[in-house]
Amino acid sequence: MSHSELINLTIAEARDKLARREFFARELVEAHIAAMDATRPLNAYVTETAEKAMEAAKRSDDRRDHIREIGGSCASMEGIPIAIKDMFCTEGVPSTACSKILKGFVPAYESTVSANLLRHGSIMLGKVSNDEFAMGSSNTTSAFGAVKNPWKRADDAADLVPGGSSGGSAVAVASRAAMCATGTDTGGSIRQPAAFCGIAGLKPTYGRCSRWGIVAFASSLDQAGPMARTARDCAIMLEAMAGFDPKDSTSVDKPVPNFEAALTGEVKGLKIGVPKEYRAPGMTSEIEALWEQGIAWLKDAGAEIVEVSLPHTKYALPAYYIIAPAEASSNLARYDGLRYGQRVSGANLTEMYENSRGEGFGPEVKRRILMGTYVLSAGYYDAYYRQAQKVRRLVSNDFSEAFQKCDALLTPTTPTPAFAIGENADDPLAMYLNDVLTVTVNLAGLPGMSVPAGLDQKGLPLGLQIVGRAWDEETVLRIGDVIEQQSGFNSLPAGLAKL
Amino acid sequence: MSTFDKATVARMATLARLKLDDDELDHFAGELSQILTWVEQLSELDTDQVEPMTSGVAGEGLRWRADHVDDGNCQDKVLGNAPEAAQGFYCVPKVVE
Numbered sequence: 001m002s003h004s005e006l007i008n009l010t011i012a013e014a015r016d017k018l019a020r021r022e023f024f025a026r027e028l029v030e031a032h033i034a035a036m037d038a039t040r041p042l043n044a045y046v047t048e049t050a051e052k053a054m055e056a057a058k059r060s061d062d063r064r065d066h067i068r069e070i071g072g073s074c075a076s077m078e079g080i081p082i083a084i085k086d087m088f089c090t091e092g093v094p095s096t097a098c099s100k101i102l103k104g105f106v107p108a109y110e111s112t113v114s115a116n117l118l119r120h121g122s123i124m125l126g127k128v129s130n131d132e133f134a135m136g137s138s139n140t141t142s143a144f145g146a147v148k149n150p151w152k153r154a155d156d157a158a159d160l161v162p163g164g165s166s167g168g169s170a171v172a173v174a175s176r177a178a179m180c181a182t183g184t185d186t187g188g189s190i191r192q193p194a195a196f197c198g199i200a201g202l203k204p205t206y207g208r209c210s211r212w213g214i215v216a217f218a219s220s221l222d223q224a225g226p227m228a229r230t231a232r233d234c235a236i237m238l239e240a241m242a243g244f245d246p247k248d249s250t251s252v253d254k255p256v257p258n259f260e261a262a263l264t265g266e267v268k269g270l271k272i273g274v275p276k277e278y279r280a281p282g283m284t285s286e287i288e289a290l291w292e293q294g295i296a297w298l299k300d301a302g303a304e305i306v307e308v309s310l311p312h313t314k315y316a317l318p319a320y321y322i323i324a325p326a327e328a329s330s331n332l333a334r335y336d337g338l339r340y341g342q343r344v345s346g347a348n349l350t351e352m353y354e355n356s357r358g359e360g361f362g363p364e365v366k367r368r369i370l371m372g373t374y375v376l377s378a379g380y381y382d383a384y385y386r387q388a389q390k391v392r393r394l395v396s397n398d399f400s401e402a403f404q405k406c407d408a409l410l411t412p413t414t415p416t417p418a419f420a421i422g423e424n425a426d427d428p429l430a431m432y433l434n435d436v437l438t439v440t441v442n443l444a445g446l447p448g449m450s451v452p453a454g455l456d457q458k459g460l461p462l463g464l465q466i467v468g469r470a471w472d473e474e475t476v477l478r479i480g481d482v483i484e485q486q487s488g489f490n491s492l493p494a495g496l497a498k499l
Numbered sequence: 500m501s502t503f504d505k506a507t508v509a510r511m512a513t514l515a516r517l518k519l520d521d522d523e524l525d526h527f528a529g530e531l532s533q534i535l536t537w538v539e540q541l542s543e544l545d546t547d548q549v550e551p552m553t554s555g556v557a558g559e560g561l562r563w564r565a566d567h568v569d570d571g572n573c574q575d576k577v578l579g580n581a582p583e584a585a586q587g588f589y590c591v592p593k594v595v596e
Contacts, residue, residue: 318537318538318541319541329515337582338589340581346592348592349591349592352591352592354517357516367527367530370512371531387542387544387546390550392552428530429537444556
């Protein structure tokens with residue numbers, strides 16, 4: 001197969017063709033290295049590990065030969081080239097969370113999730129960009145510069161944001177410079193960039209994937225998940241990532257289902273809830289129309305549509321912007337210029353801390369540390385932080401009530417399509433509103449997925465979000481797969497790797 | 500409830516060990532006041548009878564683990580990323596005269 005055919009395969013297709021020996025892992029990896037090269041102007045990768053990837057591909061082919069001799073089956077992602085978000089610590093490969101303060105940091109250990117993916121046979125092509133410390137919705141705050149969306153509006157040449165924080169992941173997958181990529185999602189950081197770049201992305205139930213070895217942003221909200229081009233590929237990848245890890249105290253000891261087997265193509269009899277509060281202010285009419293279309297698709301496929309109410313929806317975003325900065329200010333206290341990362345000297349120890357942190361962190365990170373410090377400080381803790389935790393309970397209870405009446409929810413992923421680089425830059429509140437439809441799911445710890453469902457008038461992709469009960473990623477994936485079948489989404493971005 | 504004035508920003512920056520210049524103090528005072536006003540809508544809700552949610556997902560608590568050593572003897576690895584290390588220790592500016 002030619003390089004351009006190879007990079008356009010899905011994981012499921014490549015897996016089956018590798019098994020039938022139609023090509024070798026080293027050819028598949030070589031094609032993706034060429035794509036990584038061709039898409040460099042998009043700035044998705046921050047560290048490329050092409051040589052290591054080629055060596056790993058040879059080992060993968062050897063393993064496959066060996067298993068063929070002795071009989072048995074290969075690991076589920078044997079030979080599949082993947083990208084890893086720079087939030088994940090990767091042994092011997094720089095891991096910086098795209099922050100100046102971690103410049104030059106080379107972990108001596110591998111995060112559990114990336115180790116699981118490697119153990120399942122996948123091959124890392126490199127590390128991909130994100131907003132600094134995963135704080136953002138545009139991937140413009142990365143210390144490595146803005147990442148560009150491979151999609152463009154039909155009528156202008158402006159570079160658009162890929163969304164964030166997992167912007168590099170979404171761009172690598174959308175432009176065919178990786179078959180899939182890891183993301184992390186604290187308030188929408190997998191689903192929003194997936195929607196902006198026309199790919200699929202799933203935030204699992206909190207505790208499904210280990211957080212060990214992932215740079216911590218807001219520990220009670222952070223969750224790693226798969227980003228790929230189809231629901232099926234997300235299912236394959238999630239199964240390889242997930243699982244109990246004693247090293248993460250919030251990892252939950254539950255068996256990992258065969259997620260791919262959940263894709264039955266069947267939604268007959270399922271009850272799909274449509275929350276009326278999700279008609280967000282500023283939502284474009286095209287997105288509302290797409291939502292109606294999604295409802296019609298599921299109805300056609302035999303699902304029953306029920307209206308549900310999530311009355312505390314409008315309080316979720318402000319609660320998030322107390323809880324997430326509070327946890328971030330505490331987590332980021334570890335960057336002291338002393339044990340790792342960038343040190344800027346000072347006359348004494350305190351000045352060294354202040355200088356290192358003052359120079360090492362960018363403006364968005366500083367803003368959140370200041371906000372977090374404030375809401376946790378004496379006299380304000382109850383009024384802000386404790387109140388936000390109570391509102392979090394109310395948001396979570398809303399979902400529990402809704403799931404009495406339905407099996408999953410369908411909503412748009414974002415209120416708007418991708419915007420131009422530089423838009424919203426001077427107004428943090430406008431930027432925060434990107435997460436208005438996704439953040440509720442993090443507060444409640446539920447699984448949520450975005451699937452590409454259509455294009456707007458200017459040719460930009462739009463996503464629909466499916467939200468499930470805790471631990472029921474299977475239903476979420478099943479519905480996502482059916483929406484994909486119904487929408488027949490097969491549009492390609494202008495910035496696709498040309499080989 | 501309260502405002503995020505320049506003096507408050509400076510106080511938070513000291514608590515958080517963040518060096519900020521005067522322009523940054525002004526800039527953050529403006530932005531953080533706006534954000535604070537916006538989050539104050541949470542006070543509309545009566546939450547007297549509501550238990551704060553502290554877990555990542557309802558129904559899951561933290562589990563206990565055995566208190567035993569399962570790692571160690573890797574001093575070189577631990578110090579490998581230190582900006583400055585000597586004789587098996589991290590080096591810091593003098594803290595005792």
